[in-house]
Amino acid sequence: MEPLNIILILVGAAVATVILDPVFRKVRLIELSGVIACIAFLSTLVLLVLDAVAGAPPRMIIFGPDSPLTASLKLDMLSIYLSIIFSGLGLMAAIYSIRYMLFEVEHLPLDDPFWAKVRELGLDRYYALLLTLITGMIGVTMANDFFTLYVFWELMAISSYSLVAFRKWSWEAVEAGFKYLIMSTLGSLAALLGIALLYGLAGSLRFDAVRAVVFGGGNMAAAFSLAMIMVGFGVTAAIVPFHSWLPDAHPAAPTPISAILSGVVIKTGVYAMLWSMFKIFGPATYGFGPALIGLGILTMSFANIAAIMQTDIKRFLAYSSIANIGYIITGMGLAAHILRTYPSETGLAALALTGALLHVLNHALGKGLSFLSSGCYILRVNSREIERLEGIGARMPATTASLGIGLLNLAGVPPLSGFWSKLLIVSAGLGIPSDGLMLAATIIFIVNCIVAAGYYLWLFQRLAFKRPMLDGGLKEISEAPALMLAPILILAAACILITIMLNPVLQFIRSALEVILG
Amino acid sequence: MSLYEIYFAGSLLLITTGLYIIASKRHLVKIVIGLEVVTLGVNLAIASMGIRIVDDMIVMDALAQGMIAISIAVAAAIAALALSIAINIYKHYGTFDIRKLRRLRW
Numbered sequence: 001m002e003p004l005n006i007i008l009i010l011v012g013a014a015v016a017t018v019i020l021d022p023v024f025r026k027v028r029l030i031e032l033s034g035v036i037a038c039i040a041f042l043s044t045l046v047l048l049v050l051d052a053v054a055g056a057p058p059r060m061i062i063f064g065p066d067s068p069l070t071a072s073l074k075l076d077m078l079s080i081y082l083s084i085i086f087s088g089l090g091l092m093a094a095i096y097s098i099r100y101m102l103f104e105v106e107h108l109p110l111d112d113p114f115w116a117k118v119r120e121l122g123l124d125r126y127y128a129l130l131l132t133l134i135t136g137m138i139g140v141t142m143a144n145d146f147f148t149l150y151v152f153w154e155l156m157a158i159s160s161y162s163l164v165a166f167r168k169w170s171w172e173a174v175e176a177g178f179k180y181l182i183m184s185t186l187g188s189l190a191a192l193l194g195i196a197l198l199y200g201l202a203g204s205l206r207f208d209a210v211r212a213v214v215f216g217g218g219n220m221a222a223a224f225s226l227a228m229i230m231v232g233f234g235v236t237a238a239i240v241p242f243h244s245w246l247p248d249a250h251p252a253a254p255t256p257i258s259a260i261l262s263g264v265v266i267k268t269g270v271y272a273m274l275w276s277m278f279k280i281f282g283p284a285t286y287g288f289g290p291a292l293i294g295l296g297i298l299t300m301s302f303a304n305i306a307a308i309m310q311t312d313i314k315r316f317l318a319y320s321s322i323a324n325i326g327y328i329i330t331g332m333g334l335a336a337h338i339l340r341t342y343p344s345e346t347g348l349a350a351l352a353l354t355g356a357l358l359h360v361l362n363h364a365l366g367k368g369l370s371f372l373s374s375g376c377y378i379l380r381v382n383s384r385e386i387e388r389l390e391g392i393g394a395r396m397p398a399t400t401a402s403l404g405i406g407l408l409n410l411a412g413v414p415p416l417s418g419f420w421s422k423l424l425i426v427s428a429g430l431g432i433p434s435d436g437l438m439l440a441a442t443i444i445f446i447v448n449c450i451v452a453a454g455y456y457l458w459l460f461q462r463l464a465f466k467r468p469m470l471d472g473g474l475k476e477i478s479e480a481p482a483l484m485l486a487p488i489l490i491l492a493a494a495c496i497l498i499t500i501m502l503n504p505v506l507q508f509i510r511s512a513l514e515v516i517l518g
Numbered sequence: 519m520s521l522y523e524i525y526f527a528g529s530l531l532l533i534t535t536g537l538y539i540i541a542s543k544r545h546l547v548k549i550v551i552g553l554e555v556v557t558l559g560v561n562l563a564i565a566s567m568g569i570r571i572v573d574d575m576i577v578m579d580a581l582a583q584g585m586i587a588i589s590i591a592v593a594a595a596i597a598a599l600a601l602s603i604a605i606n607i608y609k610h611y612g613t614f615d616i617r618k619l620r621r622l623r624w
Contacts, residue, residue, distance in 0.1 A: 069581045147585055154592045158599060165603050174606040175619055181600050182540065185553055192560050192589065193533070200567030205581065 002061060003075040003142045006044050006083070007135055013040030014131035021124030025115065030123050034098035037127045041091035041134070048084045052077075052508065058515070060144055068204030074144040078512040082141045082271055085361055086264050088494075089368045090134040092487035093256035094127070096372055099483040100256055101126060103379050109169055126166065126254075133159035133260065137268045146195045146205040149272065153191075157184055157236070160265055163257045164249045176252035180245040184235055187242065191232025191272075197225035207280060215282045226286055229276050237269030239329060240299040243322050247306075250321070251314035251384070255375030258314060262321040263368040267360050270328055278353075278516050283336035284343065292333030293441045300326025300448045308455050312384045313374045316459065317367065320410065323452060324363040330445055331356030331425040334438060338428070341435070348431040350513055355424030357509045361498065362409060362418045369406030369491040373399050376480035376488070377463075386462060393464030395477040398485055400464050402492035407460045409495045411453035417499045422449055521576065525566030532559030546604040546614045550597055557593040561586050 017033040024032045058076035101123055108117045136156025143149035161184070165177025199205055201221055202213040214222045235242040246266070250258045283289060303322035310316040335352040338345050376399045377389050393400035409418040422445075429442030479485065498505055532555055539552030568582025604614065611618055 069579075147581065147588075150585075151588055151592075154595075158592070158595055161596075161599055161603075165599075165606070168603075168606045171607075171610045174603050174610060178546070178600065178603045178607060181596065181603065182549060182553060185596055186537075186540070186556065189556050189560050193563055196560065196564040196567050196585075199564065199582070199585075203579075 003059065003073040003079075004061060006047060007073075007139055007142070009040055009044055009047075010131050010135040010138070013037060014128040014135070017127045017131070018124050024124075025118065028115075030118055031098050033124055033127045034094060034101070037094040037131055038091060038098075040131060041087050041094055044087045044138075045084065045091055048080055048087060051075075052080050052084065055511075056080075068206050068209050071148045072144040072206065073139075073142045073148065075142055076512075076515045077508070078271075078275075078515045079138075079141040081357070081508060081512045082267070082360070083138045085267070085364050086134055086137045086141075089260060089263050089364055090130065092368060092372065092491055093260050094130060096259075096375070096484050096487045097126070097130070097254075097256045099481050100254065100375055100379065104167065104254060107382075126163075129159045129163050129166075130257070130260070132156075133163065133265070137264060140268050141271055144207055146198065146207070146210070150188075150192060150195060153188060153268075153272070156265065156268060157188060160184075160257075160261060164253045164261070166254055166257070167252070170252070172248075173252040176245075176248035180249040183242070183245045187232045187235025189232070190228050190235075194225040194228030194232060197221055197228070201225070207275075211280050211282075214280065216285065222281070223286060226277070226281050226288065230273060230288070230291075233269045233272040233276070234295070235269070236266065237273060237329070238266050238299075238322050238325055239295050240302045240322065240326075243299070243303070246322060247315050247318045250318040251312060255314075255371060255378060258318075259368045259371035259375075262318060262371060263364040266321060266325055267364065270325065270332075270360065273329075274332060274356075274516070277332075277336070283339040287340055289333050289335075289337030289340055290437060292329055292336055293437065294333075296326045296328075296330030296333050297441055297444050298326075299323070299329060301444065304448050304451050304455075308451075311386055313377070313386050313389060313459075314371070314384050316386065317370050317374065320452065320456070321363070321367055323448070324359065324367070324410070326448070327422065327425065327445070328356045328359050328363075330441060331359065331428070334425065334429050334441065337435075337438065338432070342432060345432065346517065348428050350510070350517060351424055351431070352428035353513055353516070354506065354509050355421050355428065357512065358417065358424065358506070359421035361505070362421050362495075365491055365495050365498070366406045366410040366418060369488060369495070370403055370410070372484070372488050372491070373403035373406070376484055379480065379484070380477045386459070390462050390466040391464075392477065396479050399480050399488060402488045404460050404464060405492040405495050407456045411456040412449055413453070415499060416495060417502055417505075420499075420502060522566050522569050525562055525569065529559045529562035529566060532556070532562060535559075544616050546607060546616060547601070549616070550600045550604065553600065554593060554597055557589065561589050564589070 013036050017036050024030055060072055060074045062070055062072040064070040105117050105121050110117055133156055136152045139152030140149055161181045164180050165173050167173040198210050202210045238246040250261050300323045303319050307316055307319035331352045335349040338349040409416045412419040412422045426442055429438050536552045536556030540549050543549055564582050564585050568579035570577050570579055
């Protein structure tokens, strides 16, 4: 399968939802645009999984003549691995949206009849933006030159700004959307400045051409452009101190979009950093390892402390996303440090990167699951305060049990795969005991994991077992609707399935790592 | 000073101006203008990298032209979106002043 087909399927579905929307409204079946989105995500997912199972060799298509100036797309194991995560979570969010967006329609603060509200809300735009958001992320992983990467990056960014500000009748959404837009655009522009410098150095933007120029020797301009790219993509990855948009933007979006933003959009920033730092610049020449470790430690420590103080369940989950980005960045930093300081220990660096990439999958599943479950509570209770949700587990057992699996996965409780990804990073960090920096980083990492495990379990205990604070407030609550419960159960099953099939998954990640480390 | 250096110095000047506008102004539309000025600076940086001198004629690389065209289109989309969000903020608060908003702190 050609890489272009996936992008054409998703963009085609986005166009179809917009064109067909008047027809759907006329026949009074607004769910159909959601069904189109689901079909598009499902077919991409099936195509990608088939490719992964067949172990397809890396492919590349070039638009136009084969010169260093033309744009091109690639499809290797790393892009397949990330694209499967992106389209899989996109499918879950699309299924979930079909029912959840009706709730948004009902709560629109207008006196109009139902169908006027549907028109005002703009469901067609919602699904089209969801599709282009996932297209942008998949395109970023498939880009073969910085120019294509930037185009898909902006496709993703503009879709996510509109989706954060989608509930434009709420002050929170428009404020958070504006803040997100300004900060994230400045980040993209910093990355674009770095890309412009690379273009000046190499005369081309194809990854292989740029790599040939900057990989071996480090001059000032290349180091400056590396710093710009790191900061620019770091804003989208929500690395502290560039994180302050995230705790506002993620809760303000509609819940399925929060799941997408927290689960996978920030991972696109991680991918862009991983690719440009490890593949293009090379950790052996540029000593960015300690800087990455420092940023990772800062990110996880800050976010874990901030998460404990949250009273709003979506803000709580948003802060814990920042903390998980900290784990991934620390894993990458350890790998970079090992590759530069101990060039013979490639296996140890691969171990740290395997842990980081496995954690990308674990966090996408766990955080998608937690956000989607919190959306079910919001649907039934119409509140995001954890205090008001206490003891809801007795009324919504299936949702809460699935949320429990997701939270245990995030907490890293042993049999689940969230434990193994953290263990891989820790064992890589302890691999060279004489190195003080790595030892200190690993100890802080372990302390953070324990604190995080503590507050995840505390949240679960409050939701599942505590007696309701407001007597009678939760009497009327029933289990979430089937269409919203289904994606949650699938994600919970996926958490367990990944744990059972840990070996094939690790082998898949190893083949994806070969793309980067060679 | 070569043409390339003049262009690049100009682009850095524009980027600094834009960042100053974003940091100092309290009006939503002015912040969007600052964002556009930064975009222009980055576009000029791309242009400065694409300058080639062929037979005593100054030409620009095709890739640089393509990138600038795309970047302008993206900036237009972002400006349109930012202004539409600003209009919605105005509908909620009746002001464009970010100090009057409840949570916008950066």
